[in-house]
Amino acid sequence: MPRTVEVTELALRDGHQSLLATRMATEDMVGICEEIDQAGYWSVECWGGATYDSCIRFLNEDPWERLRTFRKLMPNSRLQMLLRGQNLLGYRHYEDSVVDRFVDKAAENGMDVFRVFDALNDVRNLRQALAAVKRTGKHAEGTICYTVSPLHTIEAFVEMAAQLRDLGCDSICIKDMAALLKPQPAYDLVRGIKETCGDDMLVHVHVHSTTGVTLVSLMKAIEAGADIVDTSISSLSLGPGHNPTEALVEMLEGTGYETRLDKDRLVKIKEHFAGVRPRYAEFESKFIGVESQIFESQIPGGMISNMESQLKQQGAGDRVKEVMQEVPKVRKDAGFPPLVTPSSQIVGTQAVFNVLMGRYKSLTGEFADLMLGYYGKTIGPRDPEVVEAAKEQAKKESITERPADLLKPEWDELRKRAVALDGCNGSDEDVLTFAMFPQVAPKFFASRDQGPISVAKSAAEPAKEAVAGDGKAPVTSRVEYKVKIGDKTRKVLVEPA
Amino acid sequence: MPRTVEVTELALRDGHQSLLATRMATEDMVGICEEIDQAGYWSVECWGGATYDSCIRFLNEDPWERLRTFRKLMPNSRLQMLLRGQNLLGYRHYEDSVVDRFVDKAAENGMDVFRVFDALNDVRNLRQALAAVKRTGKHAEGTICYTVSPLHTIEAFVEMAAQLRDLGCDSICIKDMAALLKPQPAYDLVRGIKETCGDDMLVHVHVHSTTGVTLVSLMKAIEAGADIVDTSISSLSLGPGHNPTEALVEMLEGTGYETRLDKDRLVKIKEHFAGVRPRYAEFESKFIGVESQIFESQIPGGMISNMESQLKQQGAGDRVKEVMQEVPKVRKDAGFPPLVTPSSQIVGTQAVFNVLMGRYKSLTGEFADLMLGYYGKTIGPRDPEVVEAAKEQAKKESITERPADLLKPEWDELRKRAVALDGCNGSDEDVLTFAMFPQVAPKFFASRDQGPISVAKSAAEPAKEAVAGDGKAPVTSRVEYKVKIGDKTRKVLVEPA
Numbered sequence: 001m002p003r004t005v006e007v008t009e010l011a012l013r014d015g016h017q018s019l020l021a022t023r024m025a026t027e028d029m030v031g032i033c034e035e036i037d038q039a040g041y042w043s044v045e046c047w048g049g050a051t052y053d054s055c056i057r058f059l060n061e062d063p064w065e066r067l068r069t070f071r072k073l074m075p076n077s078r079l080q081m082l083l084r085g086q087n088l089l090g091y092r093h094y095e096d097s098v099v100d101r102f103v104d105k106a107a108e109n110g111m112d113v114f115r116v117f118d119a120l121n122d123v124r125n126l127r128q129a130l131a132a133v134k135r136t137g138k139h140a141e142g143t144i145c146y147t148v149s150p151l152h153t154i155e156a157f158v159e160m161a162a163q164l165r166d167l168g169c170d171s172i173c174i175k176d177m178a179a180l181l182k183p184q185p186a187y188d189l190v191r192g193i194k195e196t197c198g199d200d201m202l203v204h205v206h207v208h209s210t211t212g213v214t215l216v217s218l219m220k221a222i223e224a225g226a227d228i229v230d231t232s233i234s235s236l237s238l239g240p241g242h243n244p245t246e247a248l249v250e251m252l253e254g255t256g257y258e259t260r261l262d263k264d265r266l267v268k269i270k271e272h273f274a275g276v277r278p279r280y281a282e283f284e285s286k287f288i289g290v291e292s293q294i295f296e297s298q299i300p301g302g303m304i305s306n307m308e309s310q311l312k313q314q315g316a317g318d319r320v321k322e323v324m325q326e327v328p329k330v331r332k333d334a335g336f337p338p339l340v341t342p343s344s345q346i347v348g349t350q351a352v353f354n355v356l357m358g359r360y361k362s363l364t365g366e367f368a369d370l371m372l373g374y375y376g377k378t379i380g381p382r383d384p385e386v387v388e389a390a391k392e393q394a395k396k397e398s399i400t401e402r403p404a405d406l407l408k409p410e411w412d413e414l415r416k417r418a419v420a421l422d423g424c425n426g427s428d429e430d431v432l433t434f435a436m437f438p439q440v441a442p443k444f445f446a447s448r449d450q451g452p453i454s455v456a457k458s459a460a461e462p463a464k465e466a467v468a469g470d471g472k473a474p475v476t477s478r479v480e481y482k483v484k485i486g487d488k489t490r491k492v493l494v495e496p497a
Numbered sequence: 498m499p500r501t502v503e504v505t506e507l508a509l510r511d512g513h514q515s516l517l518a519t520r521m522a523t524e525d526m527v528g529i530c531e532e533i534d535q536a537g538y539w540s541v542e543c544w545g546g547a548t549y550d551s552c553i554r555f556l557n558e559d560p561w562e563r564l565r566t567f568r569k570l571m572p573n574s575r576l577q578m579l580l581r582g583q584n585l586l587g588y589r590h591y592e593d594s595v596v597d598r599f600v601d602k603a604a605e606n607g608m609d610v611f612r613v614f615d616a617l618n619d620v621r622n623l624r625q626a627l628a629a630v631k632r633t634g635k636h637a638e639g640t641i642c643y644t645v646s647p648l649h650t651i652e653a654f655v656e657m658a659a660q661l662r663d664l665g666c667d668s669i670c671i672k673d674m675a676a677l678l679k680p681q682p683a684y685d686l687v688r689g690i691k692e693t694c695g696d697d698m699l700v701h702v703h704v705h706s707t708t709g710v711t712l713v714s715l716m717k718a719i720e721a722g723a724d725i726v727d728t729s730i731s732s733l734s735l736g737p738g739h740n741p742t743e744a745l746v747e748m749l750e751g752t753g754y755e756t757r758l759d760k761d762r763l764v765k766i767k768e769h770f771a772g773v774r775p776r777y778a779e780f781e782s783k784f785i786g787v788e789s790q791i792f793e794s795q796i797p798g799g800m801i802s803n804m805e806s807q808l809k810q811q812g813a814g815d816r817v818k819e820v821m822q823e824v825p826k827v828r829k830d831a832g833f834p835p836l837v838t839p840s841s842q843i844v845g846t847q848a849v850f851n852v853l854m855g856r857y858k859s860l861t862g863e864f865a866d867l868m869l870g871y872y873g874k875t876i877g878p879r880d881p882e883v884v885e886a887a888k889e890q891a892k893k894e895s896i897t898e899r900p901a902d903l904l905k906p907e908w909d910e911l912r913k914r915a916v917a918l919d920g921c922n923g924s925d926e927d928v929l930t931f932a933m934f935p936q937v938a939p940k941f942f943a944s945r946d947q948g949p950i951s952v953a954k955s956a957a958e959p960a961k962e963a964v965a966g967d968g969k970a971p972v973t974s975r976v977e978y979k980v981k982i983g984d985k986t987r988k989v990l991v992e993p994a
Contacts, residue, residue, distance in 0.1 A: 182751065184751035211744065212744030215709070215710070215712060216712055219680065219716065235786065237787065246709070246787070247710045250708065250789050266789075289732065289735065290731045290743070290744055292746075
């Protein structure tokens with residue numbers, strides 16, 4: 001009897017986030033939800049920080065309404081979200097009662113599986129969110145952000161897994177956002193977790209495909225006992241995205257492992273997104289191949305393009321290589337944080353500052369906070385000299401406690417400010433939108449009544465653009481010319497295309 | 498001690514053949530040959546039927562000169578070619594002495610490794626070519642064309658491997674042109690060959706990446722003992738091409754296997770082709786993702802586009818699905834040939850005929866020959882009714898002997914006809930060019946003196962001159978034309994300068 005490997009479909013969240021700058025509108029998803037619901041997935045990832053942000057910033061969509069729509073259209077599926085621990089879907093630490101409210105509301109609106117991570121792998125930053133999920137009776141998935149450094153050994157990751165188990169996690173996710181997880185470490189890490197946490201502990205593996213090796217890593221993770229793996233339907237896969245769902249299904253044939261997925265439905269899902277994707281062509285990631293140099297730089301693809309655009313804004317577009325060499329140095333000085341939102345932005349921006357202004361001559365506020373412990377603790381020690389520079393510049397001391405312990409209750413104040421905004425409907429959901437995106441929420445509340453604004457081109461538009469000019473060809477029938485180029489004469493036949 | 502896995506680099510032949518319609522000019526390769534030569538490859542595939550054809554048809558290059566250039570620029574490398582057994586690089590069977598001459602000349606001009614295959618896996622069609630290679634002292638690689646059918650069992654393939662061993666092959670290649678080789682069969686097949694032919698028999702695995710699973714298959718093949726695997730540098734990889742060389746190197750880290758490849762040189766090779774590729778954008782395969790439905794249809798990607806264009810020419814572009822359903826039927830009736838040049842074209846065209854004109858109402862000459870044994874024997878029996886139809890239409894009987902046994906010595910006649918051509922230099926190489934491409938060779942001989950014509954250069958220029966030639970510039974906006982120059986049709990975008 002083959003062992004069943006379960007699958008999480010990423011198309012509705014990380015798939016289009018990685019490939020189409022998170023721009024896909026709900027209207028381009030609803031038509032295929034029934035097929036997804038019936039295809040045999042373990043869960044459907046469909047919500048997270050970037051999709052929430054994109055909804056209110058670009059699409060004039062209420063992200064909570066999107067969630068309720070998914071809930072209605074996929075009654076048989078576990079809906080899954082990505083939650084940044086104490087940061088929720090925002091970029092700062094929230095006080096515990098805000099975390100509780102968010103989890104309650106997400107569960108109430110239909111969320112089933114909460115994948116909770118912290119950019120520094122500081123388990124203290126996961127505690128409140130995981131406890132809140134447990135309280136709602138939903139699935140609490142603790143997350144290890146996979147990265148590579150001299151300190152990130154298999155043993156260290158397995159020790160973190162044990163801590164997550166002790167927090168009562170229903171499953172443990174290995175999250176490999178930069179596609180750095182090679183086959184052998186994938187095997188060793190899953191085995192290590194199973195041996196330490198017990199064979200019953202569900203292990204869920206999330207990898208990107210950027211470096212081209214991670215489908216092999218999924219195979220090895222499965223051989224080591226991984227229970228659930230993440231893939232994205234082929235028409236929204238590869239490049240900085242994920243391995244294709246269909247490829248996973250096919251590769252397992254005859255191996256002693258199998259999925260529960262319905263291939264006919266996968267074809268329909270593929271065709272749906274193959275039709276949708278061209279309408280978002282302007283948001284396509286420029287990078288669609290395989291990038292193995294990430295193994296050297298350990299800089300995720302998205303971070304490189306961020307740094308490039310920062311450098312260009314400073315008229316220093318030619319200094320990308322210097323910055324890429326600076327990143328590992330900054331990361332080491334900061335105690336080897338994984339590079340994932342928001343640590344990737346914080347480290348990357350500081351590397352840009354170092355190159356443009358001299359090393360640590362000027363610190364960003366966020367980098368100073370990172371050095372002083374305000375994001376939590378890192379696996380390695382932080383460079384004492386840089387810590388001193390941070391203290392001086394930020395005019396504050398470093399901390400060792402859980403950052404959220406320093407926060408005062410803030411819900412009432414958030415509510416007061418939110419409901420004062422034009423268009424706020426007074427719901428806790430709206431207060432949470434304001435809490436997480438205080439700059440964007442006011443404009444969204446004010447314009448929400450106008451309804452969704454898709455940024456996709458209509459189906460006809462891309463085709464129009466493909467046809468050049470005004471379409472009136474001056475050559476309207478076949479004409480043969482003799483053409484002399486240099487000293488060679490050729491017959492050339494010209495006709496309307 | 499990790500076991501060393503050897504690598505064949507495909508960029509110079511199958512890489513650009515699969516991704517850029519074989520159009521890459523020698524001038525775009527010479528600048529990187531030194532790095533390739535030093536990178537640590539087991540061999541460099543750089544010659545075959547399509548590159549030979551493209552040289553004389555499109556690039557006005559002498560393919561033998563290209564070979565000599567490679568030999569000079571890569572003195573430390575094994576140069577490797579793909580040879581269609583008794584068909585050499587052409588589309589018909591050649592008499593044995595022509596096969597001998599070709600192999601002699603290829604060896605003399607610098608070829609080291611001859612990968613010899615037959616589209617029907619009829620070992621009798623490999624015998625002469627393999628013996629000729631052995632006689633020259635070069636590396637004779639016998640090839641199993643991998644395919645999927647009720648008759649193509651692991652045992653049947655292993656039995657073929659034993660026959661190849663008995664012919665004295667120095668290595669055995671598993672050639673998976675359609676990316677159908679899944680991980681478990683890859684493992685089983687390599688193990689089976691090793692167990693039957695001995696651990697010393699080198700097993701060389703060639704897979705395409707079209708279906709997205711074959712890097713995993715390479716991993717499994719390596720675990721089963723495969724000695725050499727084929728990859729293409731990342732900037733000329735994926736889609737209908739191959740797995741990226743760098744991904745292979747990285748995936749093996751820590752697994753107990755390793756390559757001898759120099760990563761720094763791989764970066765240079767990658768950057769070289771990343772720079773070259775955009776100049777051939779108009780020849781890019783439209784298909785760049787992953788296509789798992791090939792596992793159902795078993796129709797290689799290139800074959801589908803061929804059939805599509807045939808159907809469009811007949812004004813029946815909407816009947817592709819019918820044809821795709823007809824292909825497996827035709828293949829079964831023909832005794833389950835693998836689908837590879839030329840059997841893929843023969844079966845595909847007959848499927849088109851069947852759909853347009855009724856099943857077997859009209860047979861192509863090639864399909865009749867296939868049914869009557871003139872290409873060799875197939876693994877399964879051929880449908881007796883269709884065989885009868887073939888006899889009637891072709892006015893000949895079926896044969897069971899090796900097709901080349903029916904041929905009379907033909908070298909002297911080929912030489913006579915070749916040297917009579919304007920521009921033929923009288924060399925055996927020129928006679929071989931004429932023998933293999935009798936329609937194209939005359940034009941090539943006549944124009945050879947003008948030297949290489951890269952098709953990477955702007956194709957719009959001649960058309961612009963044609964349209965604006967009278968000085969009146971009738972083109973006032975962007976217009977797309979179809980332009981025929983010689984026997985090539987191009988889409989050309991014309992706009993005011």
